Amino acid sequence: MTAVIEARGLTKAFGAQRALDGVSFAVQPGRIVGLIGPNGAGKTTALKAILGLTSFTGDLRVMGLDPRSQRDELMRDVCFIADVAVLPRWLKVSQALEFVAGVHPRFDRSVAEGFLKKTDIHMSSRVGQLSKGMVTQLHLALILAIDARLLVLDEPTLGLDLLYRRSFYDTLLNDYFDKQRTILLTTHQVEEVEHLFTDIIFIKQGHVALDSPVEELGSRYQQLTVSAEQAGAARALKPFYEQEVFGRVAMFFEGRSQAELSALGELRTPTIADLFVAKMQRATP
Amino acid sequence: MSTNMTTPAVTTGTAVPAGSAAPGGLQQTLVTLVRREFWEHRALWIAPLATAILLVVFVLFAHGHVHIEGSGFGDQPFGARQALAVSTIAQGVIFEALNLVMAAVLSFYLVDCLYAERRDRSIYFWKSLPVSDGLTVASKLLVAMVVVPLGVWVLAAVTHVAISMVSGAYSAFGQLPQHLVAWNTLTWLRVEFLLLIGVILGTLWYAPITGFFLLVSVLARRNAVMWALGIPVLAPLLERIVFGTHYIWTFIIYRSLGIWDILANHGNLKFINDQAARGSSHINVPPPIDALLGELHFRAAFLAPDLWLGLIAAAAMVYAATRIRRYRDDT
Numbered sequence: 001m002t003a004v005i006e007a008r009g010l011t012k013a014f015g016a017q018r019a020l021d022g023v024s025f026a027v028q029p030g031r032i033v034g035l036i037g038p039n040g041a042g043k044t045t046a047l048k049a050i051l052g053l054t055s056f057t058g059d060l061r062v063m064g065l066d067p068r069s070q071r072d073e074l075m076r077d078v079c080f081i082a083d084v085a086v087l088p089r090w091l092k093v094s095q096a097l098e099f100v101a102g103v104h105p106r107f108d109r110s111v112a113e114g115f116l117k118k119t120d121i122h123m124s125s126r127v128g129q130l131s132k133g134m135v136t137q138l139h140l141a142l143i144l145a146i147d148a149r150l151l152v153l154d155e156p157t158l159g160l161d162l163l164y165r166r167s168f169y170d171t172l173l174n175d176y177f178d179k180q181r182t183i184l185l186t187t188h189q190v191e192e193v194e195h196l197f198t199d200i201i202f203i204k205q206g207h208v209a210l211d212s213p214v215e216e217l218g219s220r221y222q223q224l225t226v227s228a229e230q231a232g233a234a235r236a237l238k239p240f241y242e243q244e245v246f247g248r249v250a251m252f253f254e255g256r257s258q259a260e261l262s263a264l265g266e267l268r269t270p271t272i273a274d275l276f277v278a279k280m281q282r283a284t285p
Numbered sequence: 286m287s288t289n290m291t292t293p294a295v296t297t298g299t300a301v302p303a304g305s306a307a308p309g310g311l312q313q314t315l316v317t318l319v320r321r322e323f324w325e326h327r328a329l330w331i332a333p334l335a336t337a338i339l340l341v342v343f344v345l346f347a348h349g350h351v352h353i354e355g356s357g358f359g360d361q362p363f364g365a366r367q368a369l370a371v372s373t374i375a376q377g378v379i380f381e382a383l384n385l386v387m388a389a390v391l392s393f394y395l396v397d398c399l400y401a402e403r404r405d406r407s408i409y410f411w412k413s414l415p416v417s418d419g420l421t422v423a424s425k426l427l428v429a430m431v432v433v434p435l436g437v438w439v440l441a442a443v444t445h446v447a448i449s450m451v452s453g454a455y456s457a458f459g460q461l462p463q464h465l466v467a468w469n470t471l472t473w474l475r476v477e478f479l480l481l482i483g484v485i486l487g488t489l490w491y492a493p494i495t496g497f498f499l500l501v502s503v504l505a506r507r508n509a510v511m512w513a514l515g516i517p518v519l520a521p522l523l524e525r526i527v528f529g530t531h532y533i534w535t536f537i538i539y540r541s542l543g544i545w546d547i548l549a550n551h552g553n554l555k556f557i558n559d560q561a562a563r564g565s566s567h568i569n570v571p572p573p574i575d576a577l578l579g580e581l582h583f584r585a586a587f588l589a590p591d592l593w594l595g596l597i598a599a600a601a602m603v604y605a606a607t608r609i610r611r612y613r614d615d616t
Contacts (some may be wrong), residue, residue, distance in 0.1 A: 053412065054614040071611075075415040082409035088325070089405065095324050102317025103416050105310060139410075 002064070004029050004150055004182045005050060009058035012045050019045040020056065021206035029149075030179040031213075032196055035186045036276055037203035043186045046203065047154050050184070051080055063149065076105065079143045080152035087135055089128030093121055100142050112145035115175070133164035140168060144176050151176070153185045169193060194272040202279050209279045218269040222253045226265035234264045241278035252278040314416060318424030319432060326397070329428070332390045333383050333437050337444040340379060344448045368467035372449060373574065376476050379448070380441040384487075387437045391429050393510070395498035398425045399610060400509040418611040422499070422603060429495055430488050438484050442477055475574045479581075486586055490544040493595045496602030503606040503613070540595070548586040555580050 005027040012020040019042045027033050037043045048054040052067030052074060060067060065074045087096065093116070101109045116123075119137050127135055136156065143151065157165040173196060177183060187193055200217075202210035212220060226234045231249045235242070237260060239251035252270060253261065261267050270278065323329055399422075402408040411421065449468055455461040501513045521534035546552075555576075586592070 048614070051412075053409075055612065072415060072417040075413070080409075080413045082406075082413070086406050086408075086410040088402070088407035088410070090325050091407075092324070095321075099317055099321055100414065102320075103314045103414050105415075 002029075003027060003061075004063055005184070006061045007046075007049075007058065008060075010046065010049060010056055010060055011058050012042075012049065012054065012056040018206045020049070022058070023203070023206065023208055025201055025208055025211050027182060027184060027199070029182050031198045032177065032183045032185065033199040033201060034190075034193065034197040034272075035184060035201050035203060036190055036272075037186075037209075038280055041203045042206045043203055044154055047080075047082075047152055047184070047186065051078065051152060077149045078152065079146050079148040079150070080154070081136075081139055081143060081156045082154050087127045087139055089126065091127045092123075093125050093127075093138060094123040096127075096138065096142060097123075100146070104146055106147040107142075108145045108147065110145075112141045115141040115144060115171075133160050136160060136164065136168060140171060144171070149181060151181065151183045153183065155186055155188065157187070157189070165189070165192060169196060172196075190273045190276055191271075197272070200272055202276060204280055210275070214272070217272075217275070220255060221270055221275055222256055222258070222261055222267055223270035223274060224251045224253060224261045224265050224267050225249070226251065230264050234261075237261070241281055243278075311420075314420065315424060315427070318416065318421065319428055322394075322398070322425060322428045325401070326394045328390050329394055329433055330436070332386050333433075333440055336383055336386045337379075337440050340382065340444055341447050341451065344451050365467050368465055369469055369472060371465070372467055373472065373476055375448065376441075376445045376473065377480070379445050380438070380480050383437050383441045383444070387433060391433060392494075392498060392513070395425070395429055395495060396502050396509045396513040399499060399502035399606065400505055404507075418607050422607045422610065425499070426495070426603065430492070434484050434488050438477075438481060441480070445473075472574055475578060479574065479578060482583065486544060486548065489587075489596060490540075490592055492599035493540065493602070496599035496606070499606045500602045500609075503609045539591075544586055544589065544592065547589050548581050548583070550580075550582045550585070 003026040005025075007026070008024045010020050010023040011018065019040075023042070023046060035043050035046065045054065045056075049056045049060060050062055050067060052071035055068065062074055063077055067074055091099075097109055097112055100107045100112075116138070119134065119141075121130065121134050121138055127138070130138065140156075157168050160168070169192075172183070185193070185196075197214055199213050200210065201208060224234060224239070225245070226249055228247060228249065231251075234249070234251050237253060237256055239253050242249055242251040244250075248265075252275070258267065402411060449466075452461060452466050453468070456463055456466040498513055501516075502509055505512050517537055521531060521537065524533045525531055
C-alpha cells in the first residue's frame with residue numbers, strides 16, 4: 001500500500017534554529033498516528049508542512065501530492081483542526097454548516113446536524129456564545145461530516161475538561177474512524193489517548209526519536225524494575241534511561257531479549273507515556 | 286453499454302469522484318464566499334440601508350418645514366422645470382450620501398478582511414477547507430468592487446423613488462404645494478444611467494486604493510486601520526518636512542478626484558460656457574441631464590492612461606496580497 005504521508009529529510013529552519021532537522025517518516029493508510037513531543041520539538045511545524053501552511057526543504061508527499069504546490073487539491077482529501085479556538089466568534093452555527101456545505105464537495109450536512117442534535121448547541125447561537133468545549137464539538141461535527149481521507153488534529157482538546165476530552169475521542173473513534181481513513185494527532189496528554197494510537201512517532205528537537213507501530217513496542221522496548229543490588233548487573237546491559245522508584249530502579253532497554261532481562265527483575269512493556277519520558281529525558285544522541 | 290458511454294447525462298448518484306468539485310462547484314463556492322463576507326461584516330449592508338431609511342424618515346417628517354423660495358432659482362418663477370430639477374438634485378444627493386457611507390464602510394472592510402482572520406486565528410479554519418487563496422481574495426474583491434457598489438446604486442434608486450412617492454402623497458393630500466413635486470421617468474432613467482457609469486468609473490479609478498487596503502490588510506501585524514490611514518497622511522507630511530515638496534499630496538488628491546475632472550473635461554463643458562457667454566449669473570442647477578450625457582467625456586475617462594495604469598498597479602497589489610496570504614506563516 002502506498003503511504004498517506006511520506007516525508008524524507010524534512011527540514012525547516014527559523015533563522016539559526018532548526019525546528020525540523022532532516023525528519024523522515026511514513027504514515028500508512030488506516031492508522032491512527034500519534035505525533036508526540038515536548039513543546040518546541042517541531043510537531044506543529046511538521047503538521048504545518050504536511051498541510052501546506054509553511055515552507056520547508058526536503059521531500060514531502062501527502063497522498064501523492066506536494067503540499068507546497070498542490071495545496072488546493074490536497075484540501076479536498078484532508079481535514080484538520082489546528083487549535084480549539086479557530087472558529088471565528090461572529091459565525092453562527094447555522095452559518096458554519098451552510099458555509100462548509102457551500103465550499104466542500106464532500107460535506108454531508110445531515111451528518112453534522114445529527115451530531116449537533118446530541119449536544120446542547122443551538123443553530124442560532126454564535127460561536128462567541130458557546131463554551132470552549134461546545135466550540136470543539138461544533139468543529140468536530142463539521143469535520144466528521146466531511147468524507148476526507150486524512151484527518152490532522154493538532155492539540156484538539158487543549159483547554160477542555162475531562163468529560164469533553166473523553167467524548168471527543170470516543171466520537172472520533174466510534175463515529176469517524178475506519179480503515180479507509182487516517183488520523184494524525186498531536187497531544188500533550190499522552191496518558192489519556194495512548195490506547196487510541198496504532199502508531200507513535202516521538203519527535204525531539206527537530207529529530208525523530210522513535211517511530212514504531214504500537215504492536216511492535218513490546219518486542220522493541222523493555223522496562224525492567226530491579227532492586228538496588230541488581231542495578232549494577234542490569235546497567236551492564238546498557239539501559240538508555242533509568243529512574244529510581246521507591247528504592248528500586250526502573251531501567252529502559254531497547255532491543256534486548258526477554259531472556260537476558262527477566263532473570264534480573266520484574267519485566268514489562270513500558271507504557272507510551274513512560275517510554276516518552278524515558279526517550280525525552282535521555283541526552284540527545 | 287456503448288450507448289451509456291456517450292450519454293454523460295446518465296449518472297448513478299454515487300459519491301463525488303476524488304479530486305473533482307461538486308456540480309456547479311466554482312459558482313456555488315463563490316456565492317458562499319460572498320455571503321460569508323456579509324455575515325462577518327454586517328456593516329456592509331446595515332450602514333447603507335440604515336442611511337437610506339433615515340433619509341426616507343427625514344422626508345416623512347420634514348414636510349411643512351421646508352420652504353423653497355423662488356429666488357433660489359434665479360429670476361425664473363418656480364415651475365415644473367424647477368420642481369424636476371429639485372427632484373434630480375435629490376436623486377444625486379441621495380446617491381452621493383449613500384456612496385459616502387459606502388466608501389467609509391468599504392474602506393474599513395477592505396482593511397479588515399485579511400487582517401481579522403489572522404487576528405482571531407480563524408484563518409486556520411478557512412484554510413482547512415478546499416478554497417484557494419486566489420478564490421478567497423477574489424470573493425473579497427467581488428464584494429468591494431461589484432456587489433456593494435451595485436447594491437448601493439440600486440438602494441439609492443429605490444430610496445429616491447420612495448422619497449418621491451412620499452412627497453407625491455403629501456402633494457396629493459394637499460400637504461405640499463402641487464408645483465413643488467414633479468416626476469419624469471425618462472429623466473429619472475437617464476440620471477440613473479449616468480450614476481451607473483459613475484459607479485463603474487469610480488470603482489475602476491479607485492481600484493489602486495482597494496488594492497492598497499488589501500495589501501495593508503494582509504501585511505499588518507496589528508493596527509491595520511492605523512497603517513491604512515497613517516501611510517497616506519504621514520507620507521506627504523514627511524515629504525513636506527524633509528524635502529519641502531508636495532508631490533505625494535498632489536498625487537493623492539489626483540488619485541482621489543482626477544477621473545471626475547477628466548470626465549468633466551476639466552470643467553470645460555459647452556453648456557456651462559454657453560451660459561457664461563449669455564451672461565447669465567445663475568447657472569442652471571442641475572445642468573440639464575441631456576446636456577450632461579451628451580457632453581461628458583466618457584470615452585476620454587474610460588481610455589485615460591492613468592485609469593489603466595491604476596488598474597495594473599491594483600492587479601499587482603491584489604496578486605501580492607494573494608501570494609502573501611498563501612505563504613505567510615505567522616509562527
